[in-house]
Amino acid sequence: MSLVVDIRKSLGDFRLDVSFTAEDGVMGILGPSGCGKSMTLRCIAGVEKPDEGRIELDGVTLFDSARGINLRPQRRRVGYLFQNYALFPNMTVRQNILCGLRHEKDRAKREQLMSEYIELMQLGGLEGHYPSQLSGGQQQRVALARILVNRPRLLMLDEPFSALDSHLREKLLVEMKAILRRYGGVSLAVTHSRDEAYDLCSSIALMDSGRIHVHRPTKALFADPGTLIGAAMTGCKNFSRARKCGEYEVEALDWGIRLRAAKPVGGGVTHVGIRAHYFSPSCRQNLYPVTLLDTIEEPFEDIIRFRYAAQPEGTPDLWWRLPKQFRPQGAAESYALGTAAANVLLLSDTTDNDN
Numbered sequence: 001m002s003l004v005v006d007i008r009k010s011l012g013d014f015r016l017d018v019s020f021t022a023e024d025g026v027m028g029i030l031g032p033s034g035c036g037k038s039m040t041l042r043c044i045a046g047v048e049k050p051d052e053g054r055i056e057l058d059g060v061t062l063f064d065s066a067r068g069i070n071l072r073p074q075r076r077r078v079g080y081l082f083q084n085y086a087l088f089p090n091m092t093v094r095q096n097i098l099c100g101l102r103h104e105k106d107r108a109k110r111e112q113l114m115s116e117y118i119e120l121m122q123l124g125g126l127e128g129h130y131p132s133q134l135s136g137g138q139q140q141r142v143a144l145a146r147i148l149v150n151r152p153r154l155l156m157l158d159e160p161f162s163a164l165d166s167h168l169r170e171k172l173l174v175e176m177k178a179i180l181r182r183y184g185g186v187s188l189a190v191t192h193s194r195d196e197a198y199d200l201c202s203s204i205a206l207m208d209s210g211r212i213h214v215h216r217p218t219k220a221l222f223a224d225p226g227t228l229i230g231a232a233m234t235g236c237k238n239f240s241r242a243r244k245c246g247e248y249e250v251e252a253l254d255w256g257i258r259l260r261a262a263k264p265v266g267g268g269v270t271h272v273g274i275r276a277h278y279f280s281p282s283c284r285q286n287l288y289p290v291t292l293l294d295t296i297e298e299p300f301e302d303i304i305r306f307r308y309a310a311q312p313e314g315t316p317d318l319w320w321r322l323p324k325q326f327r328p329q330g331a332a333e334s335y336a337l338g339t340a341a342a343n344v345l346l347l348s349d350t351t352d353n354d355n
Contacts, residue, residue: 003154003186007043007053007063016040016050016210026180026187028201028218030194030233036210037190038083041156044188045080046073057154057186079152083159085143087131093118093142094127100146117145120182137172144179155180155187161196173199194235198222206233228349231273236345237319242272250346255318256310259286262342273345276303276321281328283338290337292328293317302327306337 002023009016016036020027029037042048044055046062049070055063057078062071087096097117101110118124121141131139140160147155160176161169177200180187191197197204198218205215206229214221214230225231228239240254244265251258252272259272289309296303302324305317320337328335 001058001153001186003044003058003188004054004056005040005044007040007050007055009039009043009048009050011039014210016043018207018210018212020205020212020215022186022188022203024184024186025202026189026200027215028197028204029188029190029207029212030192030197030204031207032192035207037192037207038158040207041080041158041188041190044154045078045156046071046076047080060153077150077153079147079150079155081140081143081147081155081157081160083162085131085139087139087143087146089131092128092130093123093134096131096142097145097149100149103150113149117149121145137175140172141175148179148183153185155183155185157187157189159190159192161191161193169196176200194233206230208233225273225345226348228271228273228347231345231347235275236273237276238274239347240272240315242269242346244269248341250344254312254315255308256312257286257288257308259339259344260341261344261346262340263346265346266348268348268350269346270349271347273347274318274339274343275345276319278339278343279320279322279337280339281335281337283340285338285340286344287336287338290335292335295327297324300324304328306335 002021004021006019007016016039018036018040029040031037039048043050050063050065052065054061054065061069062076063069088099094114097114098110101113104110104113118127121144123138123141123145126134126138134142161172173196189200201218203216204218204221205212207213208229214227221230222234225234240252242250242252245251245258247264249258249260250265250269250272290306291309293305293307300323301321304320304322306320307317
């Protein structure tokens with residue numbers, strides 16, 4: 001199965017201009033609040049109408065402005081999990097799930113399917129409860145059961161964990177992965193959490209200001225984002241302007257050092273990035289003396305700010321993130337940090353629309 005989206009919509013000063021193709025598996029749409037993620041889902045579901053373009057799901061045209069096609073949401077067979085789950089508060093768990101079967105005329109079949117999803121979602125014993133009597137995780141499973149019981153061709157999740165505390169979020173992330181594996185079709189998951197996107201999604205589209213800048217397999221994107229905006233949106237904290245000085249070497253202008261990379265330096269490279277986890281005093285590659293500044297303590301890790309010995313004045317400090325047990329001991333003035341060539345990110349300041 002596949003989903004093809006190529007749409008445009010203006011909302012005052014904001015313009016949505018989105019084009020991508022999603023295949024079987026979970027495609028994540030990662031980006032900051034207000035970038036157009038949820039609006040994209042609403043257009044696919046038929047809740048909002050694009051100004052122009054087309055949307056096609058498994059060969060069926062859902063929307064085509066040129067041909068005057070705009071299927072009603074009920075005909076699109078798209079399952080849409082809203083941020084607040086949108087359960088009917090005056091209906092029980094059983095009644096909410098049966099709402100997803102309103103088109104099934106056979107009463108026995110309705111009851112059978114409802115019972116199957118009660119068991120699948122581990123909701124046994126809660127059939128008579130109302131949403132206000134359920135935990136956040138239970139509400140989410142009821143909402144998913146109501147969607148999946150109707151066997152949608154596409155499943156869309158809009159910030160599915162945003163309303164949950166961190167402990168429950170991690171537990172339900174594991175459950176959601178299992179549910180999506182069983183579903184097996186095309187799924188879209190909107191999130192502003194790169195950790196959720198990395199764990200849940202087989203591919204990720206990075207979105208900002210109404211546009212998708214890059215869409216790639218998840219691990220490949222994080223390993224080599226390719227662009228400055230891609231590296232920033234996948235969590236890289238350390239950037240420097242860069243100038244090519246060899247086939248595999250760049251000068252990091254803001255850090256006063258030269259770095260060897262694992263792949264050839266292309267002509268479009270304008271910046272270099274190093275993720276905060278990728279510094280090590282034991283690495284002999286790209287090893288330079290540094291001055292350690294201060295430490296930001298987290299429960300299980302520390303963030304140490306530092307500067308290279310030859311770093312120009314007025315440039316930003318760098319971040320080094322490491323487990324607490326590896327916090328440096330002894331004289332900071334003799335410290336040096338290295339970075340493996342494979343962890344040097346060569347970046348362009350242009351956008352990449354490889355969808």
